[in-house]
Amino acid sequence: MVKLIWQNKKENTLKSEDLKKYIPTFFKTFEYHSLNDKEKLEGFINPQFRSNKLFWGNNLDVLYFLLNNFEEKIDLIYIDPPFFSGTNYEIKIKEDDKFYDSIAYYDHWNNDLSSYLQMLYERILLFKQILSKKGIIFVHSDWHANHYIRLILDEVFGENKFVNNIVWYYYNKYSAGKKNLSRAYDTILVYSNSSNYTFNELRIPRKKPRKQLMRVNIDGVLKNLKDKNGHVRYRTVKDKKLDDVWKIPCLQPASKEWTGFPTQKHHSLLERIIKLGSNEGDLIADFFCGSGTTLAVAEKLKRRWIGCDISEYSIYLTRNRILDYQNEVHKFYPFEILTNLDTEKSNIIESGFFQKEISIKRKK
Ligand SMILES: C[S@@+](CC[C@H](N)C(=O)[O-])C[C@H]1O[C@@H](n2cnc3c(N)ncnc32)[C@H](O)[C@@H]1O
Structure with missing residues (x-):
């Protein structure tokens, strides 16, 4: 087996029983959004999982916390972590007619690839523990580090x-390379937790309908279907099986979905991922949830969800995105927001930050 080694790589060989002793912090609910009785009847509440969960905190703490009750419980994980891009993503905030600048998230790393890889590695080890046996993981990255991440996923x-x-080929993004070709795609690496994982066939519309020969299986051999005059028969196909270039x-x-978050992903991308790797009622998790795209799509597709982000701006956007969907379209499940309270977080909650009218825009 080929293994990736980096400076100060800490191989985590602890078994899950030992890991449970390492709970660094305790997460408490600070907001709860329930359903009324009629809505409860329309949805279905799993007694072992009474509400969707949005965690505000470092995902490593959250993963240790979840190991207690969620070992082998999560059916699909999608992550879109910082990509080792060398950039911090700046935003402009408008609050009560005042403007100020802030950082949506940090992706600088001072060129220290080893600490970036160690950060991902520690989390991927824990993802494996909380994924259910039929579970599947989708890891989003780009040319900066996807070649390393694939080896880490192979190892784990x-x-x-x-x-x-x-x-994911995004043909509409401006890229200014003069001494290289425009970089126009990201990669999403997909791994399963066993050989018996959920994987649904998806079909997408063709640009133009196509005539296709009709075939029949005769004694295990595919043959052209013919009519009674011996002419081959055709059918018109309007869709095709989804392949791995999107x-x-x-x-x-x-877009009406746009939240202003700098690296918000397209909801169609998450729709494909969630439909491919899960079924209604399954539990989806995104531990780098940003503006909450995965969770909003999971809500729409009637999956249960767990989300996490370290930044209050992400929690703000995700909270409001879910509430808007629930108020405008449909409530499927109650949801709660949890955090490991420290003084800074308590001050933010007490200031009413999450309920305020603020606008967040990517800084150009
Ligand atoms: C690329 S963005 C995710 C964008 C998201 N997919 C969307 O559609 O909006 C990465 C997110 O990871 C979060 N993040 C980075 N390190 C984290 C950590 N250790 N724990 C929790 N969240 C983290 C950042 O705050 C940022 O919001």
Whole structure:
């Protein structure tokens, strides 16, 4: 087996029983959004999981916390972590007619690839523990580090659990390379937790309908179907099986889904991922949830969800995105917001930050 080594790599060989002793912090609910009786009847509440959960905190703490009750319980994990891009993503906030600048999230790393890889590695080890046996993981990255991440996933999940390397081709993003070709795709690496994982067939519309020969299986051999005069028969197909190159535009500020978050992903991308790897009622998790795209799509597709982000701006956007959907369209499940309270977080909650009218925009 080939293994990736980096400076100061800490191989985590602890078994899950030992890991449970390392709970660093305790998470408490600070907001709860229930359903009324009629809505409860329409949905279905799993007694072992009474509400969807949005965690505000470092995902490593959250993962240790979840190991207690969620070992082998999560059916699909999607992560879109910082990509080792060398950039911090700045935002402009408008609050009560005042403007100020802030950082949506940090992705600088001072060129220290080892600490970036260690950060991901520690989390991927824990993802494996909380994924259910039929579970599947989708890890989003780009040219900066995807070649390393694939080797980490091989190590943790096993090369034989590799499912796909999805190429997301975003043809509408401006890229200014003069001494290289425009970089126009991200990759989403897919691994399963066992050989018996959920994977649904998806079909997408063709640009133009196509005539296709009709075939029949005769004693295990595929043959052309013929009519009674011996002429081959055709059918018109309007769709095709989804392959691993996905042509989906980058989300544009004019879209009604746009939250202003700098690297918000297109909801169509998450719709495909969630439909492929899960069924209604399954539990989906995103531990780098940003503006909450995965959770909003999970809500719409009637999956249960767990989300997490370290930044209050992400929690603000995700909270409001879920509430808007629930108020405008449909309530499927109650949800709660949890955090490991420290003085800074208590001050933010007490200031009413999450209930305020603020606007968050990517800084140009
Ligand atoms: C690329 S963004 C995710 C964008 C998201 N997919 C969307 O559609 O909006 C990465 C997110 O990871 C979060 N993040 C980075 N390190 C984290 C950590 N240790 N724990 C929790 N969240 C973290 C950042 O705050 C940021 O919001």
